[in-house]
Amino acid sequence: MSDDLELAALLGEAPRTSDPGFRLDVLARTAKRARRRASRRRAARRVAHSTLVGAVFPVFQAFGVSAAQLLLAAGVLGFTYVLALLTIDGPRGALARSRAVLRMAFWRA
Amino acid sequence: MDAGEEARLIGLARGGDFSAYGRLVDAHQAAVRAFLRRVTGNYADADDIAQDAFARTWEVLHRFDATSSLRTFICGIAFQYWRRARRAQSRREVRETAYADLSDTRTDEPLERAAQRLALRKAMDELSEGQRAALALCLGQDFTHAEAAEILGLPLGTVKSHVTRGRARLQAALGVAGVER
Numbered sequence: 703m704s705d706d707l708e709l710a711a712l713l714g715e716a717p718r719t720s721d722p723g724f725r726l727d728v729l730a731r732t733a734k735r736a737r738r739r740a741s742r743r744r745a746a747r748r749v750a751h752s753t754l755v756g757a758v759f760p761v762f763q764a765f766g767v768s769a770a771q772l773l774l775a776a777g778v779l780g781f782t783y784v785l786a787l788l789t790i791d792g793p794r795g796a797l798a799r800s801r802a803v804l805r806m807a808f809w810r811a
Numbered sequence: 812m813d814a815g816e817e818a819r820l821i822g823l824a825r826g827g828d829f830s831a832y833g834r835l836v837d838a839h840q841a842a843v844r845a846f847l848r849r850v851t852g853n854y855a856d857a858d859d860i861a862q863d864a865f866a867r868t869w870e871v872l873h874r875f876d877a878t879s880s881l882r883t884f885i886c887g888i889a890f891q892y893w894r895r896a897r898r899a900q901s902r903r904e905v906r907e908t909a910y911a912d913l914s915d916t917r918t919d920e921p922l923e924r925a926a927q928r929l930a931l932r933k934a935m936d937e938l939s940e941g942q943r944a945a946l947a948l949c950l951g952q953d954f955t956h957a958e959a960a961e962i963l964g965l966p967l968g969t970v971k972s973h974v975t976r977g978r979a980r981l982q983a984a985l986g987v988a989g990v991e992r
Contacts, residue, residue, distance in 0.1 A: 710951035714848030720837040728865040
């Protein structure tokens with residue numbers, strides 16, 4: 703059995719004490735990988751959103767809906783949204799809420 | 812570290828606690844680094860792979876089901892990383908690195924021991940991946956045969972035979988080194 707230990711020592715010795723530098727390197731690498739993963743996810747989401755927005759017009763046009771009709775529908779929806787907020791919260795609440803929604807969408811993207 | 816404390820730290824680490832994970836790294840780094848040092852023959856490469864393995868473990872810690880020990884789980888990941896790194900390099904490059912490592916980093920050791928290490932390294936390089944890994948795990952008594960079988964994904968009998976045959980090859984290589992001296 704001691705032969706085995708001798709062979710193992712010749713092949714490579716185990717660190718005698720736990721190395722804080724190694725731990726720090728591991729944690730730094732872990733954090734870096736997590737950041738990289740998060741940025742990849744963000745990029746993929748941004749690409750998906752852009753593709754979706756870009757695809758809306760040609761897809762609807764393929765179904766016979768014109769760009770003017772689409773813009774009109776979007777405008778009506780936006781106007782109704784703002785009107786509903788104004789009715790419920792008043793002008794200040796509507797602005798604050800819209801700003802918060804936009805900010806959140808921006809950060810998510 | 813006892814099993815209860817380890818389970819508690821794993822729970823904390825799964826919740827994103829970096830300092831708990833740091834303590835787990837401290838507890839298991841010796842076994843993982845020793846395994847990789849023996850299997851690669853190069854301390855810098857071994858530590859590099861070990862760090863990648865620990866970083867990957869953090870990402871897949873939710874998959875650890877506690878049917879085996881955490882260090883077995885980490886060593887399984889380390890083994891996959893080593894295989895991947897090995898495939899990325901040509902066999903020649905690996906051997907050159909091993910020679911360079913022996914000559915560069917261990918100049919303080921007696922010539923006789925350096926010759927033995929070189930002979931063992933050459934013998935290790937000639938073994939199959941499974942044999943090398945089984946020897947690296949079991950020779951230092953860091954892992955049992957059953958644990959090595961789990962890490963390598965091999966049947967227990969195969970691991971035992973890898974260790975027996977591999978040990979004989981290494982001892983033969985040491986004998987040759989002795990004759991050359």
